[in-house]
Amino acid sequence: MKSWIESANTAEGHFPVLNLPFGVFSRVGEAPRCATAIGDFVLDLAALEDAGLIDAGAGRAVFGEPALNSFMGLGTPAWDSVRSRLTELLAEDGAPDLRSDAALCARALIPAGDVALHLPFSVSEYTDFYAGRQHAQNVGTMFRGPENALPPNWLHIPIGYNGRASTVVVSGTAIRRPLGQTKPAESDAPIFGPCRRLDIELEMGAVVGLPNPFGEPVTVAEADDMIFGYVLLNDWSARDIQAWEYQPLGPFQAKVFATSISPWVVTKAALEPFRVSTPAREKPLLPYLREPGPMLYDVELEVRMQPEEAAAASTISRTNYKHMYYSAAQQLAHHAIGGCRMNNGDLLGSGTISGPEKDQFGSLLELTWGGKEPLTLETGETRTFIEDGDTMTLMGWAQGDDHRIGFGECAGTILPAPTERNW
Amino acid sequence: MKSWIESANTAEGHFPVLNLPFGVFSRVGEAPRCATAIGDFVLDLAALEDAGLIDAGAGRAVFGEPALNSFMGLGTPAWDSVRSRLTELLAEDGAPDLRSDAALCARALIPAGDVALHLPFSVSEYTDFYAGRQHAQNVGTMFRGPENALPPNWLHIPIGYNGRASTVVVSGTAIRRPLGQTKPAESDAPIFGPCRRLDIELEMGAVVGLPNPFGEPVTVAEADDMIFGYVLLNDWSARDIQAWEYQPLGPFQAKVFATSISPWVVTKAALEPFRVSTPAREKPLLPYLREPGPMLYDVELEVRMQPEEAAAASTISRTNYKHMYYSAAQQLAHHAIGGCRMNNGDLLGSGTISGPEKDQFGSLLELTWGGKEPLTLETGETRTFIEDGDTMTLMGWAQGDDHRIGFGECAGTILPAPTERNW
Numbered sequence: 001m002k003s004w005i006e007s008a009n010t011a012e013g014h015f016p017v018l019n020l021p022f023g024v025f026s027r028v029g030e031a032p033r034c035a036t037a038i039g040d041f042v043l044d045l046a047a048l049e050d051a052g053l054i055d056a057g058a059g060r061a062v063f064g065e066p067a068l069n070s071f072m073g074l075g076t077p078a079w080d081s082v083r084s085r086l087t088e089l090l091a092e093d094g095a096p097d098l099r100s101d102a103a104l105c106a107r108a109l110i111p112a113g114d115v116a117l118h119l120p121f122s123v124s125e126y127t128d129f130y131a132g133r134q135h136a137q138n139v140g141t142m143f144r145g146p147e148n149a150l151p152p153n154w155l156h157i158p159i160g161y162n163g164r165a166s167t168v169v170v171s172g173t174a175i176r177r178p179l180g181q182t183k184p185a186e187s188d189a190p191i192f193g194p195c196r197r198l199d200i201e202l203e204m205g206a207v208v209g210l211p212n213p214f215g216e217p218v219t220v221a222e223a224d225d226m227i228f229g230y231v232l233l234n235d236w237s238a239r240d241i242q243a244w245e246y247q248p249l250g251p252f253q254a255k256v257f258a259t260s261i262s263p264w265v266v267t268k269a270a271l272e273p274f275r276v277s278t279p280a281r282e283k284p285l286l287p288y289l290r291e292p293g294p295m296l297y298d299v300e301l302e303v304r305m306q307p308e309e310a311a312a313a314s315t316i317s318r319t320n321y322k323h324m325y326y327s328a329a330q331q332l333a334h335h336a337i338g339g340c341r342m343n344n345g346d347l348l349g350s351g352t353i354s355g356p357e358k359d360q361f362g363s364l365l366e367l368t369w370g371g372k373e374p375l376t377l378e379t380g381e382t383r384t385f386i387e388d389g390d391t392m393t394l395m396g397w398a399q400g401d402d403h404r405i406g407f408g409e410c411a412g413t414i415l416p417a418p419t420e421r422n423w
Numbered sequence: 424m425k426s427w428i429e430s431a432n433t434a435e436g437h438f439p440v441l442n443l444p445f446g447v448f449s450r451v452g453e454a455p456r457c458a459t460a461i462g463d464f465v466l467d468l469a470a471l472e473d474a475g476l477i478d479a480g481a482g483r484a485v486f487g488e489p490a491l492n493s494f495m496g497l498g499t500p501a502w503d504s505v506r507s508r509l510t511e512l513l514a515e516d517g518a519p520d521l522r523s524d525a526a527l528c529a530r531a532l533i534p535a536g537d538v539a540l541h542l543p544f545s546v547s548e549y550t551d552f553y554a555g556r557q558h559a560q561n562v563g564t565m566f567r568g569p570e571n572a573l574p575p576n577w578l579h580i581p582i583g584y585n586g587r588a589s590t591v592v593v594s595g596t597a598i599r600r601p602l603g604q605t606k607p608a609e610s611d612a613p614i615f616g617p618c619r620r621l622d623i624e625l626e627m628g629a630v631v632g633l634p635n636p637f638g639e640p641v642t643v644a645e646a647d648d649m650i651f652g653y654v655l656l657n658d659w660s661a662r663d664i665q666a667w668e669y670q671p672l673g674p675f676q677a678k679v680f681a682t683s684i685s686p687w688v689v690t691k692a693a694l695e696p697f698r699v700s701t702p703a704r705e706k707p708l709l710p711y712l713r714e715p716g717p718m719l720y721d722v723e724l725e726v727r728m729q730p731e732e733a734a735a736a737s738t739i740s741r742t743n744y745k746h747m748y749y750s751a752a753q754q755l756a757h758h759a760i761g762g763c764r765m766n767n768g769d770l771l772g773s774g775t776i777s778g779p780e781k782d783q784f785g786s787l788l789e790l791t792w793g794g795k796e797p798l799t800l801e802t803g804e805t806r807t808f809i810e811d812g813d814t815m816t817l818m819g820w821a822q823g824d825d826h827r828i829g830f831g832e833c834a835g836t837i838l839p840a841p842t843e844r845n846w
Contacts, residue, residue, distance in 0.1 A: 125548070125588055130672060151670055156613045157604055161672040162585035162679070165548060166764040167637065176638040178761030181580055181709060190579045192709045195761075214590065215599040215680075215838075219846055238761065247574055249553060249584040250673025256585070257638075257761035286604060286615045287846040338601030338618075338661065338680040339841070341589040415638075418762070423642055423710040 002092040004099050005109070007039030014397055014406020015039055017090045020083055021264035021407075022068050022229070025115040032066035032118045037264055037408070038090055042115050047108035053097050054085050068121045068265065072209035072228045073344045079209075079228065083269050117263035119170040120231070121207060124345035126163040126259065127335060128203075128235055130154075131326040131351040133279070138354060138366045155283040158326040158334045160348075163235075164256035168347060170263050171232075171410045177388060177417040178257040180241040190244060194417035197239035197371065198386040201352040202303050202362035202394055204321050205233035206328030207265050208346035215339040221292045223332035226342065230271065230297070230328070232262040232394045232410035233349050239365055239385070261347070262394070262410040270405050274298045274398040276322050278330075288337055295327035299407075301353060301396045303362065307381055308389030314377040319355035319362060321396075326351075388416045425515040427522050428532070430462030437820055437829020438462055440513045443506055444687035444830075445491050445652070448538040455489035455541045460687055460831070461513055465538050470531035476520050477508050491544040491688065495632035495651045496767045502632070502651065506692050540686035542593040543654070544630060547768035549586040549682060550758060551626075551658055553577075554749040554774040556702070561777060561789045578706040581749040581757045583771075586658075587679035591770060594655075594685050594833045600811060600840040601680040603664040613667060617840035620662035620794065621809040624775040625726050625785030625817055627744050628656035629751030630688050631769035638762035644715045646755035649765065653694065653720070653751070655685040655817045655833035656772050662788055662808070684770070685817070685833040693828050697721045697821040699745045701753075711760055718750035722830075724776060724819045726785065730804055731812030731836075737800040742778035742785060744819075749774075811839045 002009050003017040015021070015037040025042050026032040033046040045063035048054045056062050056078050062070040071078070088094040098104060130136060140149030153159065169175075177198055183190040209228030212218050218226070235255060242254030275294040299321035306313035328348055336342050352362040361367045364385055368374055371384040386392060391413040397406040425432050426440040438444070438460040448465050449455040456469040468486035471477045479485045479501050485493040494501070511517040521527060553559060563572030576582065592598075600621055606613040632651030635641050641649070658678060665677030698717040722744040729736035751771055759765050775785040784790045787808050791797055794807040809815060816834040820827040 153606070153613070153667055153670070156606075157668055159668070159672055160675055162587055162675065164585055164763060166766050166769075167762075169637075176762050179640060179711075180761050183576070183579075189706070190576070190709065192711060214592075216841060217602060217844070219844065241761070244576055245580055245582070246671070246673075247576070248669070248673070249582055250669075250671070252583055252585065253757070253761045253763070256758070256763040283612070286613065288602075288615060290846070334676070335679070338603050338664070338676045339590075339599050340587060340676070340679040343589050346589075418638065418640060421640070421642065423713070 003038060003090045004092050005039045005041060005090065011402055012404060013039060014404055014408050016403045017087060018403060019266065019270050019405045020086050021266045021270065023120045023264045024066060024068065024118040026118065027110065027115055034063040034065065034068060034071065036086060037112070040112050041109045042112050044108040044110060047104065051104055053089060054082055056082050066118065069345050072121060072207070075210055076225060079267060080269060083267065117170060120263055120265050122345050123165040123168045123347050124343040126165040126168055126347045126349070127160050128163040128349035129158055129160040129326070129331050129351040131158050131324045131331065132354050132362065133325045134323065134356055135352040135354040135362060135366065138361065142370050156285065158331045160331060160335065161250045163259065163349065167256060168259045168261060171260055173260065173412060174415050175236055175258045175412045176415045178238050178241065179417050179420065180238060180253050181244060182240040183244040195238035195241055198414065199237045199239050199364045200303065200392050201235035201237055202301060202317065203233040203235050203352060204299065204350040205231040205261055206332065206348040207231060208332065208342055209344055211343050212336050212341065214341040217337045217339060218333055220290065220295065220329050220333045224295055224329035226332060227268060227328060229265040229267040231265055232396050232407045234260040234392065234394055234410050234412060235349055236260065260410050260412045262407050264408050266405060266407055271297045271398060273400070274405070278325060278327055289330050289334060291327060291330060295329040296322055296324060297398065298322045299396050299398050301394065304393040304395065305377060305383065306391045307377065307379060307387070310379045312378065313393060316367060316375055317359060317361055319353055319360040321353055323353060323355050324350055386414050388414055390414050426461060426513045427515050428462045428464060428513065434825055435827060436462060437827055437831050439826045440510060441826060442689065442693050442828045443509050444689045444693065446543045446687045447489060447491065447541040449541065450533065450538055457486040457488065457491055457494065459509060460535070463535050464532045465535050467531040467533060470527065474527055476512060477505055479505055489541065492768050495544060495630070498633055499648060502690060503692060506690065540593060543686055543688050545768050546588040546591045546770050547766040549588040549591055549770045550583050551586040551772035552581055552583040552749070552754050552774040554581055554747045554754065555777050555785065556748045557746065557779055558775040558777040558785060558789065561784065565793050579708065581754045583754060583758065584673045586682065586772065590679060591682045591684060594683055596683065596835060597838050598659055598681045598835045599838045601661050601664065602840050602843065603661060603676050604667060605663040606667045618661035618664055621837065622660045622662050622787045623726065623815050624658035624660055625724060625740065626656040626658050626775060627722065627773040628654040628684055629755065629771040630654060631755065631765055631771070632767055634766050635759050635764065637764040640760045640762060641756055643713065643718065643752050643756040647718055647752035649755060650691060650751060652688040652690040654688055655819045655830045657683040657815065657817055657833050657835060658772055659683065683833050683835045685830050687831050689828060689830055694720045694821060696823070697828070701748060701750055712753050712757060714750060714753060718752040719745055719747060720821065721745045722819050722821050724817065727816040727818065728800060728806065729814045730800065730802060733802045735801065736816060739790060739798055740782060740784055742776055742783040744776055746776060746778050747773055809837050811837055813837050
């Protein structure tokens with residue numbers, strides 16, 4: 001399907017009329033409000049709502065808010081009806097209401113380069129999972145040897161842990177290298193200082209729109225209905241801090257300093273043609289975790305690394321979300337199985353997405369095999385872990401016949417650690 | 424110091440004029456609003472604010488809100504000035520403004536039995552720590568033997584993990600036994616069903632009032648200034664679910680189903696006379712974790728257990744917060760050391776508080792030594808873990824010469840697990 005907005009009709013653009021992701025933007029001096037992306041433009045949904053061209057059915061305006069949460073809380077009928085209406089307004093042979101109103105177009109269609117994109121929703125809580133089979137195998141092999149790589153529960157439980165919502169930031173936010181406690185092998189006692197093994201984790205994030213009541217589990221199908229859409233997610237990780245702290249209660253300071261997400265939430269509806277089943281089960285799952293249908297998505301993913309002075313980024317990994325052993329719907333059903341209340345605005349990280357080949361791994365820990373095999377970038381520079389000034393960018397899209405359903409990018413540049421104080 | 428409210432002057436009451444904790448209450452049909460507790464009464468702070476008797480200095484009313492967060496965000500000068508003014512209004516020889524206004528007294532002083540107490544603040548995020556030396560030793564001994572009981576990092580790091588804020592509930596909320604996945608030793612594969620080893624963890628919770636900026640660590644002294652006050656906290660735990668899931672990323676479904684807190688936040692000012700230093704260090708701490716002064720508190724704690732049909736509760740443990748190896752200020756400084764943004768409304772669980780003697784342990788896991796040594800209650804019934812209908816109550820107070828600074832109680836009754844569905 002083509003749009004009357006020409007830049008939306010390219011083969012490799014991320015935002016054709018078949019995508020219509022949701023986000024939050026502002027121009028300098030303006031209040032943030034909701035938008036969709038179409039070609040090279042941001043379309044101001046608050047302006048369309050004010051003009052009476054769209055209505056989410058909430059009985060009040062929702063797109064003038066600085067976050068998608070209200071809209072996300074309306075559920076599938078509202079999500080679908082707004083999507084249908086936007087498709088109608090933007091398709092080549094659709095309704096003339098927007099395209100024929102030059103004043104509204106001038107007001108509502110804003111070149112993407114002229115806006116700042118904000119965190120698209122207020123993150124209620126963030127939970128990170130560990131659902132990549134190859135990643136678990138890789139990390140387990142490095143830490144425990146190949147025979148004991150996979151923990152005994154891994155094929156039965158979508159292993160997850162609670163993350164930190166307050167440091168989820170939007171793509172483009174600079175990330176300060178964390179200070180922390182580590183214990184070098186050669187040292188008897190731990191030492192304090194900047195992280196020296198700073199890493200990324202390439203993940204997808206599922207965004208929860210609808211809650212479940214306290215004390216009431218949900219099925220996998222119900223969990224899927226609760227999910228509003230997906231983003232790219234970089235679970236920044238301090239490997240040296242993690243190694244010293246993570247036993248027995250899991251990662252904490254190694255992860256809480258920052259998590260970046262892409263600014264556009266791509267809806268389930270846009271991803272619908274790309275649904276795939278999770279890989280064949282190596283052990284049967286308990287019934288509460290079984291998928292009633294395909295719940296994973298075929299999404300191409302790339303990781304790019306760019307040193308401060310480099311003219312261009314080097315692509316250091318190419319993989320696909322379809323490699324994951326558990327879907328977000330399975331993870332969400334597991335999250336709620338004991339009665340945990342899930343809320344509008346909850347964010348679920350998929351876990352690191354590593355494909356089976358070495359150039360498909362989703363972290364530097366795996367790509368450089370614990371720092372032992374440095375990567376050579378296109379500039380000739382080498383890297384084991386991230387250095388100050390490096391920019392790490394995740395890219396993702398579902399590949400259609402002649403178009404892409406894109407997530408845009410999820411980028412972050414590393415700043416030096418804070419100056420140490422007189423503690 | 425005595426109050427003109429006689430019930431505030433008893434030796435064992437929890438709410439003398441020296442306490443003045445903050446909470447949120449309502450009567451049937453009324454909107455929740457902020458209060459303090461004095462003797463057998465709840466004092467409506469919104470009514471006092473409306474009448475012009477107190478002013479938090481925010482430039483607007485804050486006590487009519489259904490949560491303490493706005494007041495908590497004002498910081499020490501506002502906390503102290505409201506406390507001083509309330510002391511003046513309630514002390515025997517204080518200002519007559521309240522006591523001489525019979526109409527206001529009738530409106531604002533409400534018998535505690537006539538109100539419902541609500542969650543006192545909106546919980547932003549919840550982090551649970553593991554700072555009890557004896558608890559770590561006990562649990563480690565059960566899981567790994569006495570030689571390997573204490574993890575190598577434990578004496579250097581206040582070990583913590585992110586918890587789940589959405590299921591933090593106020594004392595009195597019924598707790599549904601969670602469903603989940605467990606793996607009995609005799610079974611090859613995991614099974615699904617209600618938790619069979621349901622437990623408590625006796626903890627204190629520190630309530631964060633003031634934030635730190637993203638990327639900026641704080642000192643232990645600054646962390647102490649960020650803390651508004653303390654509550655009792657029961658970190659309900661499903662031990663059989665925990666045993667199967669917790670490696671390698673820590674407890675998740677074993678804990679996320681519920682955490683109960685007491686309804687009154689006892690302020691740092693009220694606890695000031697009871698400050699004590701943490702116990703002697705077994706290993707020197709890194710400078711960023713060193714306490715500039717006493718940061719822990721001498722708070723007597725009790726655990727009571729009452730089966731559904733029992734006429735009275737049995738006290739099954741008596742211990743003290745002063746046994747903890749790390750203070751909440753140290754935990755908060757550690758939490759922010761990598762730049763994690765801490766927010767108004769964050770809740771930090773101390774970790775299970777177990778004293779050195781067997782009748783001072785803070786969980787049934789420890790009190791019954793993994794279920795091997797059942798407790799005998801006063802009714803003659805025995806218990807290893809919690810049965811449906813049992814009520815578990817935590818009590819706590821700082822013991823003064825002729826008064827107590829009390830936390831009230833933190834209670835919860837266990838409901839049967841939800842009926843299993845056709846998953």
